[in-house]
Amino acid sequence: MLIFYTLKYTEANLSADDVYSMLAVKIDTINSEMSLLRGVLMSTKSELTSTKAELTSTKSELTSTKAELTFTQTKLKSTQAEVDVIKSQCGLVTGISTNTTPPITPPGNSTTCCQVVENAIVRMKAEQNQAKQDIENLIEKKVTEVNEDIARNSEGLVSMGTNIDKLAVDFVSFRNITEIQQTEHCQSGYESIWKRNTPFPYTYTINFKRPFRNTPAFTIGTSKFDFYHGRNLRLSLVVKEISATQAKVHGSIWSDTIAYGAGFHWMACPT
Structure with missing residues (x-):
């Protein structure tokens, strides 16, 4: 390639010194562009490191949320057991009861007691569903943010890859820049x-x-x-x-x- 450029410029009535001067300018231009690309690559690497840290933080938050959800589910099971006891005492257990102890009669009638229990059950289920929905919304939000960050970084990497490929075509003939300049x-x-x-x-x-x-x-x-x-x-x-x-x-x-x-x-x- 170097011989090709030398012959090309010699045909244009340029001396060997002029040819090498032009090649030196080309080499300096490629060096400058490569320095800019190295800077962009370092910046992208820093952004990817930051995104990785955010993903780790999000994973930690999701783990904490999962633990809270497990605790809530355990509490709900405990509450459900208590509700079953109250329903049994209110005479709401389906089928024939084997409990020989007469049910506790709450103030008022049994219908009012059952309504209180049923309302408590409905309220707990609503709270459980709301907690589940909040967790799903949080997970969806975090996943969306991470995907957007990855998409932005991917676009930057694709653009840099295109520029690097373009430079590589010019740079292939000047891999030994120092040697060319000093020889x-x-x-x-x-x-x-x-x-x-x-x-x-x-x-x-x-x-x-x-x-x-x-x-x-x-x-x-x-x-x-x-x-x-x-x-x-x-x-x-x-x-x-x-x-x-x-x-x-x-x-x-x-x-x-x-x-x-x-x-x-x-x-x-x-x-």
Whole structure:
């Protein structure tokens, strides 16, 4: 992929340094976007931790409510037993009673006593139903709140996942960002020698934009001639000196050759 980008930009008449500068900008952009995503992920992780704590708290509340309901049911059973005793004493037990003790006669008539018992039973059942309804409403409310929190977090995660997938496509070619930024790469350029400014022979000094760690491999190629057509063409371009920071190319003509100018491309690559 890196070679592809280099070739692509080279075709657009950009130097290797320009290509790597553009790649460095792309890398910096990806790093910035990844930092933002890491921040969002940390925030979402914090929200999920908070939601987990709320779920634990809700579970504790439901356990407490369940214990209260169990206690209420036990109390209702005890009360029901007492009601059965009162009903038996009021003569309301179905079938033939085996109790030889005559029933207690409450003030007034037995019908009034039975009505009191029945009213108490109806009231207790109503209270039991109301308690059951309150518990169901509480559970439904908590479950709804938890589902809403989970839905919000899920939407955020889906959105982040989409952004991460998009970045991954760009990032796949830049997995070794530090290595790309620190690794040496080739440098190239074009130079020209004009008689009107620099008569032959002339030694041209090329200063590299970034020094190499070691003496690089250096090559040149003649790409332009401007000579008098009535004389033979004679030109010598020789690399006289090469170091980690610069290279010197000596250009010369001889005999009766008349030169107006010459140009050459060069490239230096790390060894």
